Amino acid sequence: MAATIKRIKLGTQGLEVSAQGLGCMGMSAFYGPPKSEEQMIPLIHHAINSGITFLDTSDMYGPHTNEILLGKMGELKNLVEEGKIKYIGLSEASASTIRRAHAVHPISVVQLEWSLWTRDVETDIIPTCRELGIGIVAYSPLGRGFLSTGPKITENFSEADYRQNLPRFKPENVEHNKQIFERVSEIAARKGCTPAQLALAWVHHQGDDVCPIPGTTKIENLNQNIGALSVKLTPQDMTELESLASEQSVKGDRYGGLSPTWMDSETPPLSSWKRPQ
Template sequence: MAKVGRMKLGSQGLEVSQQGLGCMGMSAVYGPPKPEPDMVALIQHAVQSGVTFLDTADVYGPHTNEILIGKMGELKKLVEEGKIKYIGLSEASASTIRRAHAVHPITAVQIEWSLWTRDVEEEVIPSCRELGIGIVAYSPLGRGFFSSGSKLLDNLSQDDFRKALPRFQPENLESNKTIFERVNEMAAKKGCTPSQLALAWLHHQGNDVCPIPGTTKIENLNDNIGALSVKLTPQEMTELESFAAADVVKGGRYPDDLIPTWKNSDTPPLSSWKVV
């Protein structure tokens, strides 16, 4: 991960407060890798716009995503500045977070959190806040669903892993598309895009939350940054949440046999560890 920071957003006069750029889709998972020159230009544009948090991982590609990010030259600066020295966790359960934090202070926990993925509010979010740990919300746009709704699937390549996700299967999508329609209607009334509205909902959760919407297009990046200026009343927050309540969303985050989540990935107890 690159640094988390806060700075003025140039000519727009907005403060980029805890919003990063998810870089996974540039190199993997969402179809084939995107053209490198375009992605380097996108990253440079993000940094110039005031985004100071680039989310990457060695598994993306694998390896190629971090090589791509490294071509900015920013990581070298961060090492020289002594800013890469913090520990974060991803998809960790509340118990794992507490165990890790007892060994060394955890700076941030990355977890999926969006209008239609809110189960983390039961244990993970309260635990992070009790311990003073920042929350990095990945897939804040529901893997692109809150940008274009069911039309998203029309443009996905055959190797895009979203095609395997339960919420995007025909039997669930027919019901889930109503969620997007309601969000889109509210966005139109507020004069913003549905993706900006979904991001604004997360920004209003607190200053300890940093959404990392991923994109491969500069225009989408600019749109995401614009979410910082969208204001929501408590009533609007409640209304948005009702659109995607747990009993409304059809399908799970992943197929049961695909990827472990924080619910089934507790660190084994120390008593079970074997010395090799």
């Protein structure tokens, strides 16, 4: 399924990126052993040649090795020379923290987990971002692989894959959550696409202020993810998907205390900060 990657502007600052990014975390950390540079650099080049301009990385992935990996293709240097690294974003921030930060300096984007099976941000955080004109970067739009592969994904977890410790991937919860994947698969077959493309299309259809960043370590999966841009969903399709994968229908917490989320990472009031003497 061919697709053209358009460019969108996130936030009132006019941060322009491709409509879909590439999450790079799994190349270096958390989802099993780090992948080789010989495999990953061609994947990164393929993403850029396909029109993807947003590569999501962090110094904690590895740690440090993920940013070193991306630096070896020379794109960061180009971005600096083009004057494009000049925006501020937040990740897993509460609505009140977003408001406080935006009052100090305009926030261009907020990165948060948003997918068919992670929708807690829809109540307060998404409306806050839209009220303030802040773009939204949706990470793990494929439910950490569950919405693309289903229950069998757990069969291939290595000892170094931290997903095996997440509540939603525990056997008792996988047994329940597989019903969601089965229904997504049925709808995908009806739409003539894969479950992963359907799940990604749902995120794309949330609005032009949203940029999902599905991660992958394989070129064929990257091409499939790009194909999601061509999947068209009707209002009826959206309603059907949201009814079968509501927050209440998913069993198991996102992290189970293994990592802070917007729910437990509120920035303390300024009055409580200790200033240097």
